[in-house]
Amino acid sequence: MDKKTIATLLWLFISVFECIPAAQAQKNDAKRYKDLMDLGVAAYQKKNFTAAILHMSEAGSLMPNDTIAPLYTGIAAQQLKDEPTAITQFEKYVARGGRDAAVFYTLSSFYKADQNYEKALSTLEKAIAIHPTNRDLANERINIFLTANRIDEAIDNLKKAVERNPNDVQSLVNLSIIYTNRATKTDEEVDKLEIETKKESDLGKQLADTKKTLDVYLTEQKRLNALLRKQPQNAELKRQLGTVKQRITDNQATIAQLEANDQSAMHASAALESGRRLEEARQKYAREKELEKYYLTRALALDPGNYDANFNMGVRYFNQAVKLKKVVDGMSSAEYSQYGKKVEGQVCGTFKKVVPYFERARQTKSTEADLNEHLTNLENILKQFQDKNVICITPTDDAPFLTTTPASPVAQRPAESKPTTDPKPVRDNPTTTAATPQPAAQQPVVMAFPRRFALVVGNSAYQNGSSLEGIPVNDATDIADRLRALGFLVTLVTNSTKSALETSIGQFNQQLKNADVALFFYAGHGIEFDNHNYLIPVDAKLTDPDDVDLQGVDVQKLIDRMRRNTQAAFNVIIMDACRDNPFKSFNRGGSRGFKPVGDLSGEGNMYLAMATGWGNVAENSSGRNGVYTRSLLNHLRSGEVLDDVLLRTQIEVKRQTKNRQNPQVVTEMAQEIKLKF
Numbered sequence: 154m155d156k157k158t159i160a161t162l163l164w165l166f167i168s169v170f171e172c173i174p175a176a177q178a179q180k181n182d183a184k185r186y187k188d189l190m191d192l193g194v195a196a197y198q199k200k201n202f203t204a205a206i207l208h209m210s211e212a213g214s215l216m217p218n219d220t221i222a223p224l225y226t227g228i229a230a231q232q233l234k235d236e237p238t239a240i241t242q243f244e245k246y247v248a249r250g251g252r253d254a255a256v257f258y259t260l261s262s263f264y265k266a267d268q269n270y271e272k273a274l275s276t277l278e279k280a281i282a283i284h285p286t287n288r289d290l291a292n293e294r295i296n297i298f299l300t301a302n303r304i305d306e307a308i309d310n311l312k313k314a315v316e317r318n319p320n321d322v323q324s325l326v327n328l329s330i331i332y333t334n335r336a337t338k339t340d341e342e343v344d345k346l347e348i349e350t351k352k353e354s355d356l357g358k359q360l361a362d363t364k365k366t367l368d369v370y371l372t373e374q375k376r377l378n379a380l381l382r383k384q385p386q387n388a389e390l391k392r393q394l395g396t397v398k399q400r401i402t403d404n405q406a407t408i409a410q411l412e413a414n415d416q417s418a419m420h421a422s423a424a425l426e427s428g429r430r431l432e433e434a435r436q437k438y439a440r441e442k443e444l445e446k447y448y449l450t451r452a453l454a455l456d457p458g459n460y461d462a463n464f465n466m467g468v469r470y471f472n473q474a475v476k477l478k479k480v481v482d483g484m485s486s487a488e489y490s491q492y493g494k495k496v497e498g499q500v501c502g503t504f505k506k507v508v509p510y511f512e513r514a515r516q517t518k519s520t521e522a523d524l525n526e527h528l529t530n531l532e533n534i535l536k537q538f539q540d541k542n543v544i545c546i547t548p549t550d551d552a553p554f555l556t557t558t559p560a561s562p563v564a565q566r567p568a569e570s571k572p573t574t575d576p577k578p579v580r581d582n583p584t585t586t587a588a589t590p591q592p593a594a595q596q597p598v599v600m601a602f603p604r605r606f607a608l609v610v611g612n613s614a615y616q617n618g619s620s621l622e623g624i625p626v627n628d629a630t631d632i633a634d635r636l637r638a639l640g641f642l643v644t645l646v647t648n649s650t651k652s653a654l655e656t657s658i659g660q661f662n663q664q665l666k667n668a669d670v671a672l673f674f675y676a677g678h679g680i681e682f683d684n685h686n687y688l689i690p691v692d693a694k695l696t697d698p699d700d701v702d703l704q705g706v707d708v709q710k711l712i713d714r715m716r717r718n719t720q721a722a723f724n725v726i727i728m729d730a731c732r733d734n735p736f737k738s739f740n741r742g743g744s745r746g747f748k749p750v751g752d753l754s755g756e757g758n759m760y761l762a763m764a765t766g767w768g769n770v771a772e773n774s775s776g777r778n779g780v781y782t783r784s785l786l787n788h789l790r791s792g793e794v795l796d797d798v799l800l801r802t803q804i805e806v807k808r809q810t811k812n813r814q815n816p817q818v819v820t821e822m823a824q825e826i827k828l829k830f
Contacts (some may be wrong), residue, residue, distance in 0.1 A: 173253070180389060186215045187255065189700075190222065197229055205229040206238060215243065220251040226607040227256070236263060247279070254284045258293060271300040278281030295327060299334075307331060320734035322456045329448035329465060336441035343438055346431040357582055363411070366603040367404040372667055373397050373642065393644065400642075444471065464524060471531070474503035494543075501538040501545035507531055602669035602722055602828065603643040607659035609633040610688075612677030614648045617694040625676035628729055632674050635789055639830045641672065651690040662714050668721040673711065676782060679730025684707065688730065722758060723828050725795065729764040729781045758826065761819040762799050781806055781816060795828040 193209035196202070206229045213222030243260045246253075257280030264273035276296045284290060291314060298307035298590065308331060314324040357678035377394040384390060452462040478500045483491050511528050518524065538545065588714045611629025613621045626647045633645040642664070646657045658673075678689040680701065687705030695701060708728070715724045764781035776783065784805040788798045803816040 157233075182215045186212045186219070186222075189215070190225075193222075193225065193229075197225070200232075202229045202232045204232070206235075210242070213242075215376070218242045218249055220249045223249065224251060224253070224256065231259075239263070247276070252282055252283050254287050254478070257283075258290060261293060261297070265297055265300060268301075270297055270303075273297050292323075292327070300332070304331065304335065315346055320455055322462070323461055325448045325452040325455070326459070326461045326465065329445045329452070331486070332441045332445040333465070333469075336438055336445060339438040339441055341723075343431065343434045346427055346434055349427045351504050363404055367401065367408065369604040369667055370397050370400045370404065373664070374401060376664070389644070393642070396637075396642065442469075445807050458513060458517055460514050463510045463514040463517070467507045467514065467527075470503055470506040470510070471527070474500050474507070477503060495546065498544050498546035499548050501535070501543050502547035504531060504534055504538070505545055505547060508535075537573045603640070604667060604669040605636075605639070605672070606661070606664045606668045606670070607633070607636045607641040607643045607656060607672040607674065608646070609636065609643055610646045610649060610654065610657070610673045610677070611675075612648055612689070612691050615678065615689075615691050615693075617692070621677065624777070624779050625729070627777050628676035628779055629674065631674075631778060631786055632782060632789075635786060636672065636674075639789070639791060641670075650692040651704055651706070654688070654690050658706070658711065658714065662717075665715065665721060670723045670725070671715055671721045672723075672725040672727070673715070674727045674729075676729040676779065679708075679728060680705070705720050712761070716759075722826065723795070724758070725760045725762070727762045729779050729785075729815065758828075759821045760795065760799070761803075763817045763819075765816060780809060780814060781785060784825065789830070791830055793830050795830070798830070 164465075186309050189208045189212035193205045193207075193212065196204035196208060206226055209222050209226040209229065213219060216222065222247035223242040225244065227239045230236075230242060231252050232241035240260065243256050243263075246256055247260065257276055261273040261276040261280075264270070264276060274294065274297055277290055277297070280290050281287065291310075295307045295310055298304070298310065308328065311324045311328045311331070315328070318324075351803070374394065374397050377390055377397060381387065381390050381394065387659055421751060446466075449462050449466045449469070452459055453466065454463065477496065481489070481497050481500060484496075508531065510529065511524060514524055515521070515528065609629045609632050611626040613623045613626045615621070629645060629647060633643045636643050644657060644661060644664075646653065649657065661671075661673070675688055677691075680687055680689065682701045685702070686708040687701055688708065688711075689695075689705050693700075693704040695704060708726075712724075712726065715726075764779070778786065781802070784802045785798070787805065788801045799818045803818065806814055806816050
């Protein structure tokens with residue numbers, strides 16, 4: 154044999170001997186793989202996920218093309234909430250050719266949670282190429298576009314889905330919700346631009362109001378100086394005078410700035426530009442609401458019983474009615490007499506348009522709690538219109554005046570899908586609660602009044618009864634601070650005796666001769682006896698029922714004195730009194746409550762707000778403030794309307810106490826006007 158032949162035979166001989174151990178090694182790896190997977194599965198079944206991950210990940214390293222080991226290793230890691238390991242194993246699964254849609258979906262969800270949106274979308278694109286008809290994958294791609302604020306891409310993807318399948322109802326519903334979200338944001342922009350435009354055009358009014366406020370403080374300064382000449386050591390009077398002097402300085406500086414910098418031309422130009430942007434925003438809002446309706450209409454044409462489409466269309470008209478009602482609420486008397494009844498009829502008619510959509514939705518899902526609550530709410534609203542003999546006018550198109558923000562609109566329902574994990578719905582507006590708008594009659598004007606005076610009283614340290622642990626003093630202190638921030642001249646009295654309380658009330662009534670707004674706040678013990686309501690000073694010693702009239706402060710007399718001593722447009726009394734009966738138990742939260750007060754009538758608007766209902770008692774509190782005052786502080790802010798503050802406080806207290814405490818508000822309106830803080 155020649156050398157070439159010998160070399161060839163030698164190569165073949167060596168190759169055969171090399172293949173024998175390689176084949177043996179491959180056989181050993183397969184057995185080892187099986188043993189490790191068996192150990193991993195057994196550990197998984199025993200919920201020993203750490204051991205399962207250890208065994209199955211080692212098994213996966215033995216078979217570079219295997220998809221089973223990384224799949225189950227990733228699932229075990231999910232059970233331990235070990236996301237890094239789950240991501241690594243699922244990435245191996247995908248790289249080795251795995252095709253399970255749930256794995257792609259889960260992997261993209263991990264990337265989305267880390268805000269790695271490009272990787273999340275790339276993973277979904279690979280999955281959709283394998284499963285082109287999978288709705289969950291397509292919906293999650295839309296969710297990621299929305300989460301990443303890539304709204305145009307989301308819309309484009311949904312439109313393409315509808316082009317591919319014109320009967321794709323869910324994509325149509327999703328499109329409508331995207332335009333709902335866009336319209337909500339545009340509506341917020343409209344609100345801001347309305348405020349900006351008004352601000353630019355109101356500088357002249359600002360100057361006049363500031364001068365008027367300055368006059369009030371100058372008058373108050375004279376009064377306090379006169380009192381200090383009689384009581385030179387009175388620390389409270391000195392504190393009040395210091396506050397008044399600071400307000401005078403602040404107002405003088407504002408007036409000087411407004412007068413020295415006469416930039417009316419500049420502000421007129423700014424107002425014009427704000428007005429232009431406002432009009433553009435309004436037009437954009439109208440287009441987005443039109444597209445919202447267009448896609449819902451298409452969805453309902455394909456599937457008249459679709460729950461989401463019916464619910465969202467009903468919500469659309471409900472919110473439209475709420476917005477239109479706010480227009481009625483903001484009308485002056487002259488405006489209301491001119492065209493208010495017609496617009497109010499459109500409000501009623503728009504609410505009526507909601508009914509068939511909510512009823513069809515209920516036919517599909519009769520047990521949905523939110524839907525049934527909204528339907529009950531809607532029935533109550535329409536009954537109120539009926540009781541007022543309002544003639545409902547069904548608008549032929551979308552109602553006008555849709556540029557104000559609804560107080561508490563119903564939230565649109567997100568599109569439903571059934572993915573293998575838990576994606577966020579295809580929408581970004583938060584869930585809110587259903588509004589309960591009250592039908593309007595002759596609606597008042599909302600105004601901010603500059604001359605504001607308050608007496609705030611908090612009694613905790615009772616000498617002859619159980620202490621209230623400082624909570625009423627905290628309540629009074631926090632309310633006083635908030636009222637000062639809202640422009641009130643505040644007198645704070647804590648742990649007052651009968652003499653101190655009556656003196657404070659007398660001085661307060663003297664202040665009110667120049668007041669626009671007079672506010673009295675009381676926190677502490679209060680009781681009802683012999684059809685009279687009494688506030689209890691800290692030195693009261695009630696051993697006999699007849700002592701109440703002598704040692705308490707009669708609420709009706711307080712009301713009468715405020716009426717006699719003030720020409721204010723508003724008199725406000727807020728009482729967070731526990732209203733217990735010390736003859737039975739002098740503990741906060743006793744057994745009896747206030748009775749309805751007598752006469753509230755007078756020249757100004759009178760508000761009497763009670764922490765709980767007639768004959769009932771207030772809840773105990775474990776925090777710094779009582780339940781009622783804590784809720785009141787949450788809503789008593791600049792720009793809010795008094796009526797709204799008291800209503801929202803009432804709702805919050807009822808919710809927090811599960812309806813055990815129901816605050817009451819009694820009003821007597823002498824003028825068609827509302828107070829804005």
